[in-house]
Amino acid sequence: MTRNGKQNIGQMVLTLIMIAAALIMIIPLVWMISTSFKTQPEVFAYPVKWLPERPTWEAHRKVWLGALNFVKYYRNSLKIAVLGTVGAITFGSMAAYGFARVQFRGRNLLFGLYLLLMMVPPQILFVPKFIMFDWAGIYNTHWALFLPTMFTIIGVFYMRQHFLTLPKELTEAAIIDGAGHFTMFRKIFLPLAKPTIVTFAILDFTWAWNNYEDALVFLIDEDLYTVPLGLNNFLLEYSIDYPGMMAAATASIIPIVLVFLFGQRYIIEGLVSSSVKG
Amino acid sequence: MRGRRSFLVSLAVLVISISLAGISYASEVVYLKFWGGVPAENGPQAAVEAWNAANPHIQVEYVRYVNNEDGNLRVNMAMQTGDDVDILMSHSANDYEQRVLSGFLLDLTDRVDDDYMAANIGSGALRWRVGDKYYALPTNINAIFIMLNEDAFASKGIAIPERLTVSQLRTLANELKSDEYEYAFALDAGNIHGIVQNAVIDTGFVKEDGTSNLDHPNVREGLETYYGLMHEDKVMPVLAIQKATNMAVEQMFLEGKIAMYQAGAWRLRMSNDLKQYPRSFKIAFVPYPHFDGYSGPAHHVEDAMSIVATTRFPDQAWEFIDWYAQEGMMALAPGGRVPAHASAPQAEARKLIVQAAEETYNLESLDRTYEAGDTKLLPTPPYQVLDYINQEIEKYFLGEQSIDATIANMVKFHNDFLNRQ
Amino acid sequence: MKWMKRQQLAGYLFVLPSIIGVTVFFLIPLLFSFGLAFTNWLGPTGRDLRFVGLTNFRRLLFDGIFWKAVRNNVFYLLHVPLSVGVGFLVASGLNRRVFFRNGLRASFFLPYLISAVAIGFSWMLLFHPTQGPINQLLVSLGVRNPPLWLASTKYAMPTVIIIATWQSMGFNMIIFLAVLQEVPRHLKEAAQIDGAKSWQVVRYVTLPYISPITFFLLVIGTMNAFKSFGMIQAVTGGGPVNSTLILPLYVYRTAFRYYEMGYASTIAIMLFVIIFLFTMLQWYGQRRWVYYD
Incomplete structure (x- = not known):
């Protein structure tokens, strides 16, 4: 494998790790925004629905x-x-x-x-x-x-x-x-x-x-x-x-x-x- | 001639100026600001509007504050600056006492004394007595009761009780235990210290020798009973879980997941709302439990209205308070409030508080709780002591400390506190 | 000579507005507060204002809640090294060749700017003991009794530390990222030529080079840890059973719930003294590990 190829793989692996870490960082924000479009019963549905099934503006209204x-x-x-x-x-x-x-x-x-x-x-x-x-x-x-x-x-x-x-x-x-x-x-x-x-x-x-x-x-x-x-x-x-x-x-x-x-x-x-x- | 003419002129001037003064006096409108913790749409706005229509010379504006720690802090700051409040409604005896001691509120002795209170309000009024004076007129009977799911009782063939002791409550909760209900009994987590207040209802927080009364046997019995309900019988939510999850026990009761829910008239607004909280069962009522051989807790009389010391219009403010306590309060009945004043139509108000959902209640039992005898005012300790009691009983209910240590800690803290005073 | 005089005058003129403001809004209130600590003042009306000497300080010595708050506050400090450490790791990652660097950097920094009141409730729901996604995940992974997080006296402080680390990390990361770009290339290369492995380069070249910044971040972080209020107030209010009660919360509670203003000032002054001692401690400790060139 060429030096360049190795470097690219390293870069990819590092990027993936960093993306995973960054996701952890923004989860509370994503959770907040996603919950704001949910209905009350949907809030704690598990597995978590990051995108509400039927998003509603009710809460924002x-x-x-x-x-x-x-x-x-x-x-x-x-x-x-x-x-x-x-x-x-x-x-x-x-x-x-x-x-x-x-x-x-x-x-x-x-x-x-x-x-x-x-x-x-x-x-x-x-x-x-x-x-x-x-x-x-x-x-x-x-x-x-x-x-x-x-x-x-x-x-x-x-x-x-x-x-x-x-x-x-x-x-x-x-x-x-x-x-x-x-x-x-x-x-x-x-x-x-x-x-x-x-x-x-x-x-x-x-x-x-x-x-x-x-x-x-x-x-x-x-x-x-x-x-x-x-x-x-x-x-x-x-x-x-x-x-x-x-x-x-x-x-x-x-x-x-x-x-x-x-x-x-x-x-x-x-x-x-x-x-x-x- | 001349003298006469000038006399006439001066007379005319005099007459005109008097009548002008009369007019200007008549059009001198007094504006009062009335602060309270009741949401405007639950009645105060309607009451104030009715008053303003009938009294063009005394115009009242209602300002709502949120009745929590932050909100009360803001109220105290406002009264400190003085120019923005004329009439204040206090909701907790602790905050009220702070205000009296700070000189924020007018002494009402000329208008309200022990005789007046005995004749018109009843023993609950003692809650608003500081020294031997009153600085407020309570307006609302905030009835306290346990709400019962009649279906839960019917399916076990148990009759609706009329009165309960603390130990009977535990027995009853265990009899009601069933798979259909998540819990047989629950109360609002914020009111857990009520057990301790109830335990010293006849004896008070301080013994005659000036030391703490928290080692009274009732305190131990009460705490052990509720501990048993939570951990041994598992018929009541464990306090820590309930608090941390913000468990909405009032909703769970209305959804039929809890058989008995200890609350009060302030929850009627929710249970009346059949659209938001549809239910198929009827709700019956029973007074709060009492310790065997001791009084039961009296209904709270609260929403206590005071004249703020800095107001320029104390007489007009009293005029309004007097009216509000007797007539104005009727506007608040649909929102769950019954006037505390004897000359107000209380029976009529009691019908209004369950309006539109009458047939979903056992009204006979509701009347019974309102008229329950052998009751006494729950004593309230200062915030420092209350916070400490909460902390220690929370530890106990978590299983982190024994009942002996809990009581020993509370007594020690309370005695230290008393010594400092 | 004339230049010197003009220089003097210009100096005063430049700092004057700021000095006035700082005097009015910081210094005078601070001195006032010092005075209050020796009184039994109970509220803004000044009822019963009496000079009580050292009574409040004596009371402090035997105030179990105060000492608990001190212990909690020291425990809470743990998030400072954590946040500096994680910040360093993330910065090191971003300092290498990585895709989407700008987007990543932004996601790591953003939490630093979000208000504690707003985000606190989001965390409360995430850590919800029975229905929250974190515990549901743990249960589905086979954990039988997952921690109750903010509901338990044991886990509440660790949970708060996690949240504080999350919130303060971004600032440390940004600063490290900048300094890492300044580590001279020739130093690293020289070490590599001498046969140093990459962890040795970090240990013997990078860490010493950035040590002044690490020190600075630790000092600032510690000061902030002793001043923080909003986040804990929002997620636990100091509970359960005072297990997350830290000093600023206790000051606030004493002043604005119990209206014991004099005693609240006493606690606040002790808090100031503690911050000062910690800063001094760090200052003298730095000689052992901070390198200035």
């Missing part, structure tokens, strides 16, 4: 046109996630640049504080935040959700790592040209950091979209509900309607899957450049 207003939850979640992400990327990339490429007094101390705060469990902060928000009059408004999202610590951390990896010569050449830091940041570093920034935009968006705890504590009016909150209420109300539950869950992940599909080519590049030189 209940989610989108039923008592719950998923369209409204979507609008609220989008607003919060987009505003939060834009802020997180803007303030985060600026801070990351400052920490990575500018010399100023107290820099390491401040960054050390960030590292320390990375370890803070978010549950500690609920009660004090609640009191502050109430005092500031933003409790039970979307501000209480997207304002904190705008200040990401982990994002600053990763983006700083990325800025550190860029060659020193970039700064030196620009200084000789007489460019200030703001020009350098805008004209040189931001464009170079595009993959990292897109990656964090995707991750921030995902985190904001999936944020259940803050919405739970800081929102009261049903008009303000976000998707995870609506989803959880749905799950509690219809706790034995499996297709309905799965249809609601499916509805809640659609934007994440879309964002991921469009942005995935950046994710690898972005995470790599921000963590390799740890």
